[in-house]
Amino acid sequence: MNRQRRSKVERLLDEYGLDGLGDELVASWTAEGDDRKSLRQLATEFNVALVDARLESEGVTHFDSDGKAIYEALANDDAETDRATIETRLEREGVDVEQLQSDFVTYQAIRSYVKDVRDAEYETPSDEEHIEKQKTTIQRLVSRATSVTEEKLTRLRDTGRISLGDFRLIIDFQVYCRDCETQKTVASLLDEGGCECESEES
Template structure:
C-alpha cells in the first residue's frame, strides 16, 4: 500500500491530509497555504512550512501521551530528534523518555514530511500558485530567510553550549553568541555584512 492509498479502500489521498486527520491538526492546511502565499514577514518557504508541520505533529503526539514530564520544549525535542542538536546522548535520552511516556517515536518520525511533500500538497491538492515576485521582494525574502537561519543557528548554539555547561563537559561562565555573516567579494576584496550588501544592492565594484 502506498502513502496515497488508505487501508481497506480504493480512495486515494495524500500524506499531508492523512497526517492532518491522524493527528487532529485541524485547519493547518489552510494555514500552510496562507503562509506560503503570504506577503512580507508572513510568507514562508516550503522548508519552513515542513518544519512547522512536523513540529505540530510532534506536539500532537506529546499532547496525546499518557503522562509527559520531559522539561524541554517541543522545539528542542524536535531539533534533537532530527539531528539539530550536537550531542547524540541528548537525542538518545529524549527518545527514551518519549517512549517511556507511550509515544511511538519511529511512527511519529515516519509521519514527518519533507519540503517536497509540502510543495506537492500545496500545488497539486490545494491548487495554490505563488505570484511571480519582484526584484525587491526577492531581496527582502532572501534577507528574511538569512535572518531566520542566523537566529536559529544562534539559538541552537546557545542550547548546545548550555547543555555542555550544565553537564560540566566544558568550563564556561555567562556567555553571548555572536553570529555575523560576512560576504567577501573576490573581485575587489571588499567585505560586507550580508544585510548591508543586500541593502546596497550589491558590491561597489559592480556599480
Template sequence: MTGTESAGASDTSSHTKVGRLINEYGLNGIGEELERRWTGEDSERDSLRTLADVFNRRVLERAMLDTGMDPLDGEVSNVYRLLTDEDVSRGVETEVTARLEQEGLDVDLLRKDFVTYQAIRTFLKDVRGASYESDSRSSVERAQSSFARLVGRTTAVVEQKLEQLQSAGRLTLGSFRVRTAVTVYCEDCETQYDVTTLLESGGCECLSED
C-alpha cells in the same frame, strides 16, 4: 497570488501524506495556515522547509498530548530539534528517545510521520491549489540578474589579472577568452546544473518527489 482550494478537495485527502496526517492527528486548520504562510508577501513568506518543520512540530505536539504528556512552553520545539538536528549528539538523541518511549510514544513511527518540504509542496499545490508563481518568478529573475552581475565581475577580474601577468612577463598566454560558469550539485537527487538552467527549470529532480 494566493491559491484557492481545489474543487472537491479537502485538507484531509488521503492521496497525500500531509493530508493523511492532518486527518490522523486532527490538525484542523493547519492547511489554511500553511497556505497563508507560503503565499504571503516576500517579507512575510515562509519557505517550504520552514513549513515542513512547522508541520512536524505540530505532529510531535499532538503525539505527545495523545500519550498524556503535558509539554511546557518551548518543549515541543526543543524535543523536535533534539530528534532531527544533525548536530545533536547520539547520546542526547538516545536519551530523549528513551524518555518519550517511557511515556508511551513510539518514536520510530513518529519519525516516519515527519514530512519533507517536497511533501508540503505537493499538498499545497495539489490539495490546496495554492500557487506562488508570480512572486517566485520575480524572485528568480532578480536572482538571475544578481548571478549574472557576479559572473561578469568575476570574469572581468580574471581577465585583468591574466593581462597583468602577461604584461609583466610572468605568464605565457596567447589570445584568450575567460568563460565563467556556476554549477549547482544537489546531493539528494545527485543531479548537477548550471545555475541558469536550474533557475529556469524551477528546480532539480527533487521536484518529482513527494
C-alpha cells in the same frame, strides 16, 4: 483533479487532528514579503505540530523540552546523545518514537500538498510592487533613524552635555551616480525608475 490516494500531509492532518493547519500552510506559503515562509520552514513547523499533538494525545504534560526542541533532537543525526536521551524519555511516556519519526515530512511533501492538493500558487510581485515595497522599507528606516537621532540629541542637550537650541532634524539621503552624474533623493530615484544612464545610452 481525481487522485487515487491521499498525500502524506493530508493523511497526517486527519490522523493527528490538526484542524486548520492545512489552511495555515497555504496562507504562509502564499503570503507576501516578510510574512511568507519557505517550504522548509513550513515542513519544520508541521513536524513540530506532529510532536506537540502526539505528546498531547499521550497525556504528556511535564516534558521539560518543547515540541521544537524534541523535533530537532529526533531529526538531527549529528546529536546522537541528545536524540537517544529524548527517545528514551518519550518511550517511557508511551510515545511510539519510531512511528513519530516516520511521520515527519520533508519540504517536498509540503510542496506537493500546497501546490498539487490545494492548488495554491505563489504570485511573484511585479517590479513596481517590489520597488514600492522597498521604498516603504527605506522610509521606515529613515523615520526610525530620525526618531532615534532626535531622542539622543535631546537627551544630550537636556543633560547639559551639548549646547543646542530648539532644533529640527533633517535627514535627506541623496543618491549620486558617478556615471551620468545625476543626483536624486532615494524616493525620486525609485519613483522615476533610476538615474539618467539608460536614457543617455539610448
